[in-house]
Amino acid sequence: MAQTDVLLTKEPAPQTVPPCELSPKVYDVACNTGAYTSSGLATTGFRTAKYLMDEWYQNLYAHYHQAFADRDHSERQRHESQHLASETEALAQRTQQDSTRRVGERLQDMHSWKSELQREVEELIADTDLLLAQKLRLERALDASAVPYSIAMDNLQCRERRQHPDLVRDHVEVELLKEAELIRNIQQLLKRTIMQAVNQIRLNRQHKETCEMDWSDKVESYNIDDTCARYNNQSTQVQFHPHSTKLEESASTPETWARFTQDNLLRAERELLASANLRTLIDAILRDTSEDLRLQCDAVNLAFSRRCEELEDALHKLRCHLHKILREITDQEHQVAVLKQAIKDKEAPLRVAQTRLYQRSFRPNVELCRDTAQFRLVSEVEELHMSLDALREKLQEAEQALRNLEDTRLSLEKDIAIKTNSLFIDRQKCMAHRARYPSVLQLAGYQ
Known part of the structure; x- marks a missing residue:
């Protein structure tokens, strides 16, 4: 340290x-x-x-000041709490008395309406039954439309498995997309119509139940308000309901509550007329949609048939070209072998000529002469090299042509496989699946 x-x-x-x-x-x-x-x-x-002594004293005085401030704040808070408790007690008593008086006034108003309700129940029941039958037809038609839609989407998905270059937007795909769009539009129309029927049925039942239940509702409400008017601070049935002060969005006003019974009969007549019009509209919708679906189905089947014919014709032509390419590949392979043999045959004469020149280079003294034999041997070597270069160049061309033929063969075989796959998808997958297309009666909701 x-x-x-x-x-x-x-x-x-x-x-x-x-x-x-x-x-x-x-x-x-x-x-x-x-x-x-x-x-x-x-x-x-x-x-x-x-720490220093000054710091120790500062810390001590800080504790003194904090204790004094907390004690003073507590005393003020006690006085304020006592005053607030006495004020809220008086306010609660006044508010409860006013609420009891207003509930009593509401009881008098409700009692005056309890005897003014009856009518229109039988006609609403009969019309609702007819509308229920039409709604059932709509639901059957909607269920039946799921089969054509699944067929169309399955056809589109199957045709997505086509390979390039057959993955084209052909006439079949255009018709399938039109069919899928038509089915989606029809399904949306049927769903909207079903919702209209459901709403109309709900309105019919609502007005029937309103006429039947309005009186009992007012009796029940009267009993509830009468019970509420009897509650006081000494009642044993009261308890806390923290969320009871929240107003319901569907709550009525005194004016709408007074007009409710008067409007019931008028709305019942209006809903009967709307229900009859809706049943007529449902008949027309089901008839038109079933016919449109069958027409589009026939158009798609026709497009599939024509496309299959095009694929079969393309396959036939591709197989013919493949046969010719295979024959040409055989001939070209033979020619490459001939060129290689020709190059190999030139190696022996070249070795002979070069060996002669090499041996003649050892002639002594003046015998090392540039005679005609020497010049002829040199020209022979050059001619052999020229022949070899020409043969090698021609061999490269032949090999390149052979590679091009092989690439073409692979391309043709691949295209044949692609078109075979496309034909299999269109004929064996799509057209076979379309045989399960529902009938007009099923599409119209009768089955």
Whole structure:
């Protein structure tokens, strides 16, 4: 520890021990810097991490002040609470008395309406039964339309498995997309019509039940309000309902409540007329949609037939070209073999000519003569090299032609496989699936 002590003087500058010899805490304390120094007056000499007396007194006085402030705030809060409790008690009594009076007034108004309701029930029941039968037809037609839609979507998905370049937007796909769009539109129309029928049935039943139940509702409401008027602070049936103050969105106003019974009969007649018009509309919709679906189905089947004929014709032509390419590949392979043999045949004459020239280069003295034999041997070697170069070039051309033929063969075979797959998809998958298309009676909702 004696090695970590540092003496601070004015001159010379304080000497510090390198960080590798002191811990960070001891180094900061010694230099009066960093997170391990204390606040207070500057001191000379070694600086410790202890608090000063001034700091101790400041902390003590802070505790005194905090205790006084909390005690004063508590006393004020007690006085305010006592005053608030007495005010709220008086307000609650006045509010409860006013509420009891208003509930009594409501009881008188309700009692005046309890004897003014009856009528239109039999006609509403009969018309609702007829509309239910039409709604059942709509639901059957909607269920039946799911089969054509699944067929159309399955055809489109199957045809997505076609490979390039057969993955085209042909006439069949256009007709299938038109069929799928037509079925979606028809389904949306049927769903909207079903919703209209459901709403109309609901309105018919609502008005029937309104005429039947309005009186009993008012009796029940009267009994509820009478019970509420008898409640007081000493009642044992009361309890907390925290969310009871929230007003319902469907709650009526006093004016609409008064007009409700008067409007019931008029609305019942209006709903009877709307129900009859809706049944006529449903008949027309089911007839037209079933005919449109069958017409579009025939158009799609015709497009499939024509497309299959096109694919069969393309397959026949591709197979003919493949047969010719295979025959040409055989001929070209034979020609490559001939060229390779010709190149190999030139190796022996070249070796002979070069060996002659090499041996003649050892002729002694003046016998090393550039005679006609020498020139002829040199020209023979050059001619052989020229022949070899020509043969090698022609061999490269032949091999390139052979590779092109092989690429063409692969392309033709691939195209044949692609078109075979396309024909299989269109004929075996799509057209076979379309044989399960529902009949007109099923589409019209009769079955």
